[in-house]
Amino acid sequence: MDQIVPPTIPTNPVTPALMEQLRAIVGDRGLLENALDIRPFVTDWRGQLAGNAAVVVRPNSTEEVAAVVKLCHDHDIAIVPQGGNTGLMGGATPWPAHTGIVLSLGRMNRVIEVDAPGHTMTVEAGCVLQTLQQLASDHDRLLPLSLGAQGSCMIGGNLSTNAGGAQVLHYGNTRNFVLGLEVVLPNGDIWNRLRALKKDNTGYDLKHLFIGAEGTLGIITKAVIKVWPKPKDIATAWLAIPSVQAAVDLLAESHAASEDSVTSFEIMHRLSLDGVFTYVPGTQDPLPQTKDRASPWYILTEWSSTRPKPAGAEGMAERMETFLADAMERGLVEDATIAQSEAQSRAMWAIREGHAEASRSEGPAISYDMSVATSKIPAFVDAGNEAAKAVLPGIRLSPVGHIGDGNLHYGFKAPEGMTRETFTQYKPAITRAINDLIRDFGGSISAEHGIGQEKLDELAHYASPVELATMKSIKAALDPKNLMNPGKIIRMAG
Template identity: 45%
Template sequence: MNDRKYEIIEHLTAMLGASGVLHESGDCERYRRDWAGHELGAPLAVVRPKNTEEVAQVVGFCHEHRVCMVPQGGHTGLVKGALPDSRYPEVVISLERMTRIRHIDPLNFSMAVDSGCILEQVKRVAEEHDCFFPLSLGAQGSCQIGGNIATNAGGVNVLRYGMMRELVLGMEVVLPNGEIWNGMQALHKDNRGYNLQQLFLGSEGTLGIVTGAVLKLSPRPEQSQTALLALPSVEAAVRLYAQARRACSDLLSAFELIPRQCMELAFEASPQLSDPLDTAYPHYVLLELDATGPVDLAGMLEHLLEASMESEVVLDGVLASSGQQADQLWLIRESMVEGQLLRGEHLRTDVSVPISAISRCVEQATAAVSAIEPKATTIAYGHIGDGNLHINVLPPADMAKDQLSHLLGRLETAIFEVVDRCDGSISAEHGIGRSKQEALLARSSETELKLLAGIKAVFDPHHLMGAGRILPSTGEAS
């Protein structure tokens, strides 16, 4: 393999230059792990093309010589989908040097970008043109647009603006044989038969490499209202959401469930934070309203709070009186994820159920975890407005490492069984990757698997791109 490896590296270096190809173990180290600390194999090489044509050259070479490859974005995935494989060598194709804003059209509310653009950069450029790109994630300072598309990213604004699937007007993709499909039209309506770009949204780099995208923008909100509200239960949060949808209509942009345990985790991760309320409560909701134009947002929110407190759905709350105070409230939401990381290895899930089943799902999942390990801590938080829950479990602090993996596997199985009973999904926004492949296959019908395999075979019959992600690999590993 060594002779073949160095021959491949020589060819790739001839295409991209020395700065475009990394192959020494030290240089490749950061491409071996993701934000969550997962690490699998070592890449055959890491290539860093600067444009679509270079991506096509690399992919065409890999296709011709049957070299496996995996596209990689900002290392923020949570299902091990972009990590190089440990079973066979893969070329990692990093899009990190493709950061060009190609064009912005404020009249059409659209922006064309390279797929390596960082989400935060895209949001900032949109605002400079009095527009708004609504995708909002905790990882927006490092995640890339191509990765957002490949995983069909969600985030906190889904209930108003939709997932990434609703935020892309067009795209450009390098197919697994090196051909370029150019679908970079900035059309808000296009009904010409099969919608090819929707196949690539959520495909996790298994059908092609997204190199460019036309993004759908919205008017920049001129006013915003943010509130942190205390509630007695998850059921109360669901009832409050129904009230808020009716009272605030489509101006409700975010509605996040936060249990008390998550507040404590946020304070651990960010000691500068202080409790916004004088009393601790079992659950909280962080909600936000946004509007453009002469809308009385403050009056709308005040009316909602009066009605919900009168019915004792809401027990207490705080309204942000400035943008800085709103940022502090949102920092709680971001820091609680960091707080979980500080506790060490733990179970993360990303499930969805019908909104009306959220309370039942949380209750049954918590009971299922306690039955397996009474000393474990279950924390259920997430996006109430789209039914997306993160039912995570912190294991006992004194548990031996050799027991931990087995326990987390049992807990995940138990939680997924609860989700099944609620007619839900095991993946709401993180994707399948490698981590959830077994669970996906167990829940897919023979007809569904046949269709999925057929799509993969059309685009990548040799299973060279993203092999072993979503579906098992049956192709030709190098």
């Protein structure tokens, strides 16, 4: 992490008497007090941030969450809410100075209702995303939130980060899946709008305040989420392409060619692919390089239809094949393979989803979760590469991302042979150059991962004074004591 001055956070201790009151609310099973048990909850997924907490509290119901929050509120104890702890911005990791609690939602993993005809599911915040995807599928429905961490992230965390993932270009991000929420406010009150209503214009739509708030405005305990009809005819393809511009052109043409059925369009640079094949066991190159062809960029795309493939007629795969054959003739695609089975499709997805795991194991690197208008991505990629090289010649471009959403994890690897310590010295200057460029392109310095602790200073640098003041007013109105995930997103004091 670049040097961030820790924010001032409330540091009232959890006294032995308070610990007993917490125990009275959640029972022995709901408390982790031992340092070894606490450690995974105060360390981030990448193992780069480590914080502190007096105790991890694991309530089993909304009422227990409310009682814990009220107790903390009355005694000025700070709370860090946590789901699956897969967030990449340190939002779920307490600061080192934190003396309060981590409130883990992991035991609240019940499904309250599946309304298949109404296309909704009502669930507790601690349900693991993959479990909910499977549940939807069992009811012939699709929960179209899919990301590499789906086996461990939780729906409450997805809502709190407004997670994106690989199908946003067709279904929208998590915000678009939510009909109703139940939230425990920072004073312990329960705000209940757990409604499956598509239309509800009764004043401010407050649920959107809590979605993407990274736990700074309250604790999401339940949600009514929308599900879609389950696709019956899916074509997945892996493409080698000559340039980022080719990717943007292909995407634009794919919409019409697929009759608006493009559900994923992901890009990977060759260098990041090589990292996956080296560090993620079981991954294999669907289009191995030859001495005559080594494409710089690759696309994983999926077209999906809810109509089963008509017998003897053209389905998604045939339509995609025709489109890709034409694109190859025009030089937009250099090589392509369409998955012939679900297993082949899964194998392609494992490569894309393996990127985060590979970067955890690889040498020194830096990545920016950014977005600009999709049509501006090619110019941005070139300009960013030049800007980074001006700071550090030899730095190696290696982005991956949801190019269909204009969202790249715009990454660079350190020059060959450079140590982590040396590379770290260049990071602040590279970050300033890239984030200035994102601003100049009218983009966002955080497309889907949020702000957490990592981008605290970057948000303060780039948000307008009016934006920051408005955010601080909302935070102060709902959490005047600054106890709910303090020092995340915005600095309230100090």
